[in-house]
Amino acid sequence: MYRSDAEQLIRKSIARFVDAEIIPNAQEYDNSKEYPKEILKKIADMGVFGIRYPKDRGGCGGNSTLFCIVCEELARGLMGLGATVAMQCLMGTNCLFIYGNEDMHEHYFLPAMKGEKFGCFCMTEPEAGSDMGAVSTRAEKTNDGWTINGMKTWVTSGPIADFYTVMCQTNPAKKIRGLEFFFIPRDTAGVSVSKPFDTLGTVTSKISEVSFTNVRIPDAFCLTRDGQGTGYLFSVLAEIRCMTAALAVGLQRAAMDDAIRYARERQAWGKPIGNYQLIQAKVANMAVNLEASKLMTYNALKMVDRKIECKNEASMAKYFATEAACSAADSCTRIYGAYGYSMEYPAQRHFRDTRFLLNGGGTHEILQTNIAKWVGL
Amino acid sequence: MDIVVLVKQVPNTTDVKLDKNTGNLIREGLESIMNPDDRNALEFALQIKAEYGGTITMVSMGPPQAVDVLSEAMGMGADKGLLLSDMAFAGADTWATSYTLGKAIEKIERFDLIICGRQAIDGDTAQIGPQVADFLDIPQITYVTDIETVSNKEVIVKRRLEDGHERVASQLPALLTILGGANNPRYPNIGGLLAACEENAPLAAWNAADIGVMVNDVGLAGSLTHVIKTYVPKFKRQGETLEGTTAEVVRQLIQHLGKSEGASACKAVAATCRLMADTKQEGI
């Protein structure tokens, strides 16, 4: 009997949703800067949040490739939405999924799969970004649990989340080996969330600070132990980078689609500007970069799904796809001419949203340094 | 309430290419989608199932890749899919198609309702529903916009007419054809889509032998109508560009319209032309 190809089927299905529900409203969402609650409800109803978790544990039985296909398509519609969904599907829920007990699954993980609860990931601190050893949020063991003190920033979905996966230092002497992940429900005493940041791009995804003052949690909420923390982080880092690369691929496609549409419509000296070779060169570059980005991203994802070590491939994909997205958004604004400078056209949105991609999953400076090291320098 | 939903995979494009020999559509290279009206049909079936229980069986006739519309339907919540696929089915007109679908549905153990879209966007014939209903000797209601009530014996629906609508009751089993836009079809669920891609998914494929038909009675060979010629319509238009000042071109336009047969049906145009003629005479 014939069967459908899962990757094509999921892509087509999400693409239809993006074309019908997101793209026509993307500009409006972005202008309003509001968190798109209704559209997220629809995405939740489609079961997207469970895409990379197994069926017997409340997921859909998909894998990382399928997850990133969804990220790519959503980012093609609206990057802010892609970012929110990616957080919920991966960083916001994954540690809880692996290390959480049955009770936590029932009360947090399963509702998160249905979109009834949102989770997010707290890692960066005001004084600790790429340099994880500098993380100063402290988890101290007490008789019956843990006490958490510290402040996290650049928390994507921080203002809307119901629970946090927080990286804390359990033993400063151990430096990064002392880092562990803790599960902290938002309604725990001592948790406070700042107002959403005013950001350059992805304005519909809400980012904030989250601070923890004498937050007391039971021992079960300590997700990783005995140095598991950094191991866990490195185990998901490749997937996080692939995910960012997939979001960048989505943005490239959006920028290219808009650029081509405009180049066909806009006339100068009696013909569409797309007939001029300098415009063609820009579009051709976008297309070539897009193709290369896709190949690198989905190649790395195949390795992630086969559980093959691929931190190098994933870093390269993230680096390349994001740079290509920056270049595509830049070309798009140029093809739009003065309209690329207008807030009424989508070119500027792509341009602003690329800045989000630069930081998530590692800055390019760190990635380049690592890549050089891995290839033998 | 066991429901059969008929669904078709159709090309989603305006860039149409045709086979020079048969006049049939070349489907290669075109994006294929679930026929839009069929989506509305399935949505009603899902709503009925939610309220009354039962199973939804999707039936489609098409090439192997048409399994995608069955998978999508299962993602939306259908229980089973049946693909009628055989080289011998290719090139069928509505007579041969409804015969093939009818023979297959006869083999399905039981059904209370058959629901299908009003028409498919690649043919726009709206014939398959009524012809399948006649094949199975069950009543039909076409152009349905709403399903009011369903019981063991009867269904009451709203049916669109050009100048209003009717409420029609039908004994069961019956066949309904659903007008596009009658409801808001849900999006498929990712888990459901993935389940449909698995080896053990409840999807079956039947060929001519499985439904017990002779190849000469199906497909192109079994068709009663044949496309003998296709052509791209040429627009026979005057193509005259009117020139002058704004007032002049508008005046010319009204006069052209007024002189045209049929276009003078517009009272304002006719009246304005008369006024123009009168003014001209006065001037003389």
Place this chain on the structure above:
Amino acid sequence: MTVWVETDLCDGCRRCLKACPYGAIDMKAKKAVVLDHCTSCGACIQVCKNEAMLTDVVPREIPDFTDRQGVWVFAEQRKGQLTRVSLELLGKARSLGEELGQQTAALLVGNGVSGLGETLISHGADKVFLMEHALLDVYRSEPYTIAMETVIRDHRPNILLVGATHIGRDLAPRLAHRLGVGLTADCTELTIDPGEKILLQTRPAFGGNVMATIANRYSRPQMATVRPGVMKAEEFPGHKGELVNIEISLTSEMVRTEVLDSIKEEKRAVELSSAKVIIAGGRGVGNAQGFEVLRELAAVMDGEVAGTRVAVEEGWISSDHQVGQTGVTVRPEIYIACGISGAIQHRAGMMNSRYVVAINNDPRAPIFQVADWGIVGDVTEIVPELIEQLKQGRENVIGL
């Protein structure tokens, strides 16, 4: 029709077994055996070296239909009122009949509708077959199919035309299936092939991008539904015809549906498909205020306002006003395209308009190629001027 094995000739080589796409051949005592689920596809016949596979399937032949006479029209009536398309079809049927040397007949089905016979005769029917019954009062698929089937089986027409209304498109396919004949939907052109003397049925396909001409060689009557407004109704003053009563035996058990209510809607919010005048706007209209001006023009011309996909996406007009491949197909007398470039998707929805006026400031816009009259200029200037001039004419005539 079957395929069988001449056992004496079979040498048990198993070629047929491998060739059969349906697994419908088995070997018994080293001889091929054809199983029940054989589809007579003939694959085995082609591979058998010993000509041991035999069939009685004969190539299809076109039957002799010379005894099938008459060009018939289903005279659709609703509550005692004939639909316009029925009269349009009679005009066409008459000219087809003349070409074939055959009579024209109308099939009048209903209850207490004999009075309509006169109208049908004066519009070209040589015969009106009248089928009246209490169960035929309101249109329902089943009793109408039975009535039509009865008269067609008894009087064996050559051609049957049905209006492509919601009722016609409900009845025609069921009837065609019942009679075992082919049916072509939504024809826009009907001609007689000069050689074969068959009906050539032309209809738009794929949203109007392609026209397909279809023949129905293997069954009679040759059935087609025809879109309203395509053919022209004609009156034949003094034309004489005959009203023939046909007995229809119907019992309520034969009818499994019941019409509970029939609600006539004064005027549907959008009546694009039957509008005589349509003012359509596209990207060039610029904004929602621009559409207000188009509405004003529509009011002056007693027309409807429509929009392209872009206009709908921009939110200038609601989606039920969309003309084109994904929207409504329209065929008004006058179609005024304002600020519309004329993409193929849009043209597919309006190409059947009788007269097309294009107003666009880009002289290269494809819409001008499908327009009767084009004005190169700004919509915001031309349309108000058009309103102004037409208003003068309107006001000059009392009662408009």
